[in-house]
Amino acid sequence: MKELAYYDGRIGTPEELMVPFQDRVHFFGDGVYDATVGGNHKVYLLEDHLDRFYSSAKALDIKIPMDKKELGELLTKLLSMVEGNTHFVYWQVTRGTAPRDHAYDEAMLGKLWVMIRPNKLKDPDVPIRLITMEDTRFLYCNIKTLNLLPSVLASQEALKAGAMETVLHRGDMVTECAHSNVSILKNGTFLSHPNDNLILRGIAKTHMIQACYRLGIQVLERAFTMEELMDADEVIVTSSSNFCLHADVIDGKSVGGKDPVTLKKIQDAVLEEYLEYTGRDSIFD
Structure with missing residues (x-):
């Protein structure tokens, strides 16, 4: 696979996956994200990025549907499925799906998204x-x-x-x-x-x-x-x-x-x- 998308347990290409209309991201941008480089099918500085991701979600009272260890293993597994040596690894969690209302159910479980695509690092010698x-x-x-x-x-x-x-x-x-x-x-x-x-x-x-x-x-x-x-x-x-x-x-x-x-x-x-x-x-x- 050259480019991968993941949403709430489903894996496909970005063109194949569909997101529910009532995911709160559509109405409120209600979510947080993080991203890093994948090099040689290793998620670079994985623990640092997971810490920041969970900290951002906690600040907005968004409940990530798995713990850090499980998410780290998932990101590593998904990265192994994509061709190439260098990748952009992106993931986000939205608050979940519900009819449009500014207030939310505090028990709502978030929806996890992942996108992995080829990437090239810029030459640091070039200004x-x-x-x-x-x-x-x-x-x-x-x-x-x-x-x-x-x-x-x-x-x-x-x-x-x-x-x-x-x-x-x-x-x-x-x-x-x-x-x-x-x-x-x-x-x-x-x-x-x-x-x-x-x-x-x-x-x-x-x-x-x-x-x-x-x-x-x-x-x-x-x-x-x-x-x-x-x-x-x-x-x-x-x-x-x-x-x-x-x-x-x-x-x-x-x-x-x-x-x-x-x-x-x-x-x-x-x-x-x-x-x-x-x-x-x-x-x-």
Whole structure:
């Protein structure tokens, strides 16, 4: 199978599976999700992603229909059924099916979805372009919900501008990107927004910070400004499907490129962890 879909115990292709009309996702976007890379048929950083997934569901009182161990085994089994070496592994849980009503039955059991498709990691040596936008999302960004319309609009603006991502900011304070975390290097120090309710706790970012500690690079988890972003020695963008990319243009202005040695050390450490975890020889197929 080249691409797999799973819904509430049924397996097929994305075109084959049907979702009940009254699944609350259709009316309210009522659910949470998580995603990572599958390398060599291993779900990368599985435990970290499961912890975040169950934490998000608990924050919204959504009941996942199986425990972490069972879900981990299911994801691993489903990944083994898909052809190829590198995959995008995505899963979500919706609150369940019921006639449309804002209030819900607290005993309702959630519906589990999984999608697995081929994926290619981007070359970390190739710089990316970014744009910026005011962050107008709600104040629960730490929960990985399915309510992603602001991120959809921000991503579309990046596409129209010929950029890969949009950096979001609340006033002068940088938060994160539309679907990534953004951090900076300045004078040998790694700076990144703290894990509060204004950003999603990025697992790739967390492991990059751990790599910095191993390398003896100072880390400051504090909010930084738009001015600091534009003046940074390096601008680093991370996500669960692209671990450590760097930007050279923001809003049409050149940025970064001032500390390639430290950047490369971090990139190499992050990629080494991925290759060791998955047993791969290279990030490229």
